[in-house]
Structures are given as structure tokens and as C-alpha cells.
Amino acid sequence: MGLATACILEQDPTGEFRHMIHDEVDKWVDQIIDEVFEDGKEPTVMELSQLFSETKQKFFGACFQALIEQKYAGLLEQEYAPCPQCGKMCKKRRGNLKQMVTMQGPSVLKRPWFYCVNCSYGFSPLDKALEISRKKYQFDVQKKSTRTAAEVPFSSGSELFEELTDHPVSDHFMHDTFEEVGEYACLEDVIPSQEEIIARYQGVNESSWRPVLVVASDGAHVPTRPKAKRNEKRGRGQWQEAKGFRIYLLGKDRIAHVASWHQIQNEEQFGEDLSFVASRIPQDDLRIGLLGDGADWLWKHMVACFPKGRQILDYFHCAEHIHKVAKLQYGEKSQKCLEWVESTITRLFYAEVDNVIWGLQRMKPRDSLAKEEIRKLIGYLQNNRERIHYRGDRIGGYPIGSGGIESANKFICHTRMKRSGAWWVKETGNEMLGTRCAIYNGTYGKIFEKYKNAQIPL
Numbered sequence: 001m002g003l004a005t006a007c008i009l010e011q012d013p014t015g016e017f018r019h020m021i022h023d024e025v026d027k028w029v030d031q032i033i034d035e036v037f038e039d040g041k042e043p044t045v046m047e048l049s050q051l052f053s054e055t056k057q058k059f060f061g062a063c064f065q066a067l068i069e070q071k072y073a074g075l076l077e078q079e080y081a082p083c084p085q086c087g088k089m090c091k092k093r094r095g096n097l098k099q100m101v102t103m104q105g106p107s108v109l110k111r112p113w114f115y116c117v118n119c120s121y122g123f124s125p126l127d128k129a130l131e132i133s134r135k136k137y138q139f140d141v142q143k144k145s146t147r148t149a150a151e152v153p154f155s156s157g158s159e160l161f162e163e164l165t166d167h168p169v170s171d172h173f174m175h176d177t178f179e180e181v182g183e184y185a186c187l188e189d190v191i192p193s194q195e196e197i198i199a200r201y202q203g204v205n206e207s208s209w210r211p212v213l214v215v216a217s218d219g220a221h222v223p224t225r226p227k228a229k230r231n232e233k234r235g236r237g238q239w240q241e242a243k244g245f246r247i248y249l250l251g252k253d254r255i256a257h258v259a260s261w262h263q264i265q266n267e268e269q270f271g272e273d274l275s276f277v278a279s280r281i282p283q284d285d286l287r288i289g290l291l292g293d294g295a296d297w298l299w300k301h302m303v304a305c306f307p308k309g310r311q312i313l314d315y316f317h318c319a320e321h322i323h324k325v326a327k328l329q330y331g332e333k334s335q336k337c338l339e340w341v342e343s344t345i346t347r348l349f350y351a352e353v354d355n356v357i358w359g360l361q362r363m364k365p366r367d368s369l370a371k372e373e374i375r376k377l378i379g380y381l382q383n384n385r386e387r388i389h390y391r392g393d394r395i396g397g398y399p400i401g402s403g404g405i406e407s408a409n410k411f412i413c414h415t416r417m418k419r420s421g422a423w424w425v426k427e428t429g430n431e432m433l434g435t436r437c438a439i440y441n442g443t444y445g446k447i448f449e450k451y452k453n454a455q456i457p458l
């Protein structure tokens, strides 16, 4: 090879890469030929697909490795590198093998390793440039496995992951990575930024009326248990309330989700979190509807955070209470029961709360159970008198029922948290809730990015 050709080759890593890939293709083709063209064999589509699944990882993993070797040849051959901490020039110690698995398959990189004696610090410039994870499974796998773990239990998650991607990841890997990523699911990042919220609001602002922002709060019970050390008996479980809210925009004919946040936490923390989210919302540009059931803690904080909000007692919760009284007083599905429910709800629809209370006070309870329910309903209506005006809400374009929060609760809490046999340590439970909220809010990518950046060495 002449000097000129050698120079051209050196400057053209793409040519070398092409050669390496051709070699890999040949190896792969050989494998396929052996399997497929054997005498008498007539593989079906499914069998061929299975063969591709089995062979492609090795093939792509090798291509992947070849690509890095050519693209980052400079870093792989580096003899000296400055210490990222003190800047001192360090000489290469040894070549160090890095086994890694990406979604494309397994690869091995032999990259130089440096050690600064001043700082007692070991480093590899290639790891930083390529953002290589210290784990064997790289960040692309970690991102998908964590996303999977947010949907299904860790054990079935790892099975499902292998089934769908042909990558065997253990449930331990899935669990540990989930916990590490979940630490970054904090309120600040799970909630979309102010710019993002404004963009969503502009997306639904198509009529001359200011759009309605709905803030719906609720609690859901989650099974929890105290943290136990290894080999230690688990403590007694208890149900704790995950308090949360969902905020969404009502456009002319569609709903735009803004933010969900649920945590196992006390009332004060709920208030602080809601207040933080409220500060990101341009409240003056919106009409605001506050939705909730009768719980006092939730109204206290919603009103403090959205002082101009219109308070609306959730219609479905309200109707539930009415049905309960009707059932006990008149018997389930009796004509009288149906009539009373219908007339009571109609009166409430027209904001005739005092009328309904008056009627209840005059009702002759059928038995002590009915008496107690009637007493409770009177108290409930008195407490929420100012929040019952469904006809006015309808006319103004406000929602009357928090179907929104119910479905969010179901999606965020119940489907993953309330599986049989699942008892959550509060911290892990909150990481799970935070991660699920991030997925729902469209901020999971941002959470993962923060986790990833914190893992990359200096």
C-alpha cells in the first residue's frame, strides 16, 4: 500500500467501517443459509422471524461495536488524557474491556483507562464522550425497562421485556434501575414547565371565551408497609392515602391534560405541592373550576392556591350520597326511590339546596340506619351549600363531575399500586407514583435525562 493510499484510508473511517460491516453481514448470511437452505427445510414466516430474532442481536451488536471503533478511533487509541478533576496529563494505564448491552445487542469495547495519582481518580474519556453507563445494560435499555416497570410488576415486567425485545433483563435489574430513576421523579420535573403549560393552553384557546382550567383533587388509599432490612421480618402493613390532583384544560370540544401529581403524603405537603404547581399557571388568562368531593382538607388548599376558582362539588360524589339515602329510606329500585332521587337531583341541579335540606329534615326515617344517613346527608349539603350550582356550571362551560380525576386516580394509583399482594414502602411507592405521573404528563424523558446525566462520570 502506497503512502498516499494509507493517508486516504486513515482519513476515511467510513471505508474501514464499510469493510467491517460487510464481514459481519457475511457471517450473518452464513448462519441464515445454514438454517434456511438445508435440504427439505421449509420454514414458515414465524420460524423465519424467530431466526432473525435469535441472530440479529449478535449481528447488530457487532455492527454497533464496529461503528464505535471507527467513529471514536481517536479516543480508543489515546495514550495521554488530562485528568477531569485537576487537569494533570495522565498516561494510559491499561486497555480495559467494557461489556455492554444496548437495545441492538451485546458489544465489547476495549478502551483505554487512565488514573490520576494526584486525585486518586480513574477515568475513561470514551465513557464520557459516549455516555456509557457503568451498568452492563446501557441507558437505552434502562429507559425502556423502567418505563415497563412503571406499568407492570417487576417480575412479570422482566418476563414481558424479554418476550417483546429479546433482551433478558432480571427483575432485580429492573427493580434497582427503577428505584434509581424514580429518585429523579420530583415535583419540579414531573410537572411541565411554565412554557409547556402555556403552549398547551394556547392549543385549546380557540374560542373567544377564556378556556376553563379544571383543578380536581382526590385521595386514594394505597397499601403500604414499613421498610424492613434484609432478613428482617416485614412490619405490619397499613393503608395510607395518596393525595393528588389532576389539572386539565377544557377547550371547545376537547380536553388538554396539564399535570397530574399524586403522592403518599400528608395534607400540608399536598398543599405545598399544589401551590407550587399553581405558581406555574397563568391564572389571569383562564377561568378556573375547582372540583372535589366533600373533604375539607382538599377545599382548604384548592381555594388558597386558586383564589379566583369557582368551587364545584363533584356531581357524582353528591349523587352517590343521595342514592344511599334513597336506598335505605325507600328500598332499592322501588318506584318511590327512583322518584325521590330524580326530584332531589333536579332540585340540586337548579341550586335549590335549602329546599332539599328542608325536605330531608322533615323526612320520617324508616329505621336507625336511614336516620343516620339522612343526618349525614344534611351535614354534607350544609357544608357544601355554596358549591352546588350545576345548572350555572353547565351554562358557564364548567364541568360538574370529576370524571377526570377519577380516571387519573385509577390510572395513576390503582392499576399499578393496588395489585394483590403488593405492599409499598412509602418511598418506593412515591417514586412509582411520581414516575407514573411523569409518563402521564409527558415529562418522563426529562426525568430520565436527569438520572442519566447524574450517572455519567466527570
Ligand SMILES: [Zn+2]
Binding pocket: 083, 084, 085, 086, 087, 088, 116, 117, 118, 119, 120, 121
Ligand atoms: Zn487529577
